[in-house]
Amino acid sequence: MVEAYVTIQTGAGTARDVVEQLRTLDNVVKASIVAGEFDIVAEVEADSERDLLGLISDDIQQFEGVGRTSTCIVLG
Template sequence: MIKAYILVQTEVGSSAQVTHAMSEIPGVVSADTVAGPYDVVAVVQAPTVSELGKEVISRVQAIPRITRTTTCTVVDL
């Protein structure tokens, strides 16, 4: 299973709405509104890197009022 963190910046005042929308996407393990340079941090999982990109990340990026995302894939060292 591939795991990643998605760091999300949203339009002002829309972080709760975006967090809720993200939590409805299959593959999103958790989504939380946070304070700091990002507005939402989500943990996502998928069986493969390809599915992570196609099925999870692309759906997250399509949510209205998201202005920027940064995806950090977890690696085992």
């Protein structure tokens, strides 16, 4: 199991819509709107690094309103 945190920048006024979409994904453990450089932090899980890549590039980055993402894989 691969665990990671994905930080997401969104377009103006889209953070709530994006976080609601994230919460519908099975691999998203938690998604929260935050203050700071990024607008959302999502805790995610995947069976492999390849599945994590698919979750981020095929799902999360395709949501309307999602701009830049950054992924931090949990090491321990």
